[in-house]
Amino acid sequence: MKVYPFKIPKPVDEHLIVQIDKEPIFYNRLHQHEEIQISHIINGNGKLLVGDSVHQFSAGDTYVIGSNLPHIFKSIPQEKDAHMVTVFFTDKSFGSDFFMLPYFKDLKQFFFNATTGFKVITNKEIIAQQLIELQSQNRLKRFISFLELLENLSQISTEPLSSFIYSKTLSVNEGERLQEIFDFVLKNFQQSISLDEISKMAFMTPNAFCKFFKQRTNKTFFQFLIELRIEHACQLLSSKKELNINLVSDMSGFNSISNFNKKFKKLKGITPTQYQQSLLQ
Template identity: 80%
Template structure:
């Protein structure tokens, strides 16, 4: 299967797709698709790469990922399967003019926010229950519940996922190259990675690699690498509270505690110690 574009399988007469993923890990290839994606994570945790940003995900999270927004859920393998419920649809699923009807004007904020994707930060319990209930519904009941879900998502407070929207659908070659880059970085971010190393892996000169990566992610490679390392450090601070900050710095790929503290505060706005303390409140 080609990484870009990714086709959501569906019958010709089905306008809403409800998909349940329950596997050791979520689909782990960078991909994009025309459909907007609403996902509720019942079990599993890891890192979500979406557009130009990296985020932690864990059980209970609800995400909306916009049309053609490149993304991948990188799960941490656990004894229990990762479990996610997702609804896929497009703005034209019910006709090009359907969501422009005056009766549905309150839903426009949902589509505006969905462009760069968002995480739901309020009323998660009720929205999660709506997504659980949708699994077993059919036809009219499913359609009504879907509109009610969009209404709740439109009213919820949210946290944006990505500020950079790549204006094109990436080609298969571009997608495969980005996938190889991200796979390499996710496997090796705890070790030193030089520009020559990553450029050679991508079969490009360093200058060509820098242009390629910046044009498609809106950030330099080393910005991306540092953000990945900081998100990994946050996961360790959350899940390995017995580890001290020096060890977490080493395990996250930083070669000095001072550099780790500096980069952490620049990205998160607080020091690792302050972040660790906030988890105890």
């Protein structure tokens, strides 16, 4: 199935879609859709690419991904299936002016934050439970619970996922090309990747590639690559706390421990050693 843009399958008379994904890995193609997406990870971990940023995801996380925000959940295969519950809707699902009614003025913060996506930081257990319960509710109860969910999501502390607002959908050609770039980088980020190599893979000149990537992600290719490597390092430090920092640097694609420490502190605000120590407390 083509995924750029992606159409959420739904019955004609259904305005609020609750979807359960339980497979060896989550859908692993870069895609975007008109619907706002609220997803809770029940099981699974890996990397989340959204907009112009890279994050690590794991069981217990809840994310809101805004309308037309390109994203991909890249799972790490495990013995147990990856499991996620998601609700899809648009700001016009219940009528073009529904959320403009004065009753919903307190939801403005949610819709504002959703434009660049966010991760739920506080009240995680309550929001997760609300999402899980939507699966078994009848339409009326589901609608009421959905509004309560939005109210809670408007009042919590959040962590932005992206800094780039996507005002248009990617063309099929653009999506395919970005998908090929991301697939290549996700498979090879632990190795050296030159500008000439990635440009040739995308069938573009280096200058054309740099312009193409920057316009669609709001950052340079090497900024993206470094962020991906640092997030991988964080995953290693979180899952294998006994690992030596030098080994983590090598396994994350850095050829210099000093460069690794410098880039890690720039992105995370602390050194890899301090990050590792914080996990042991």
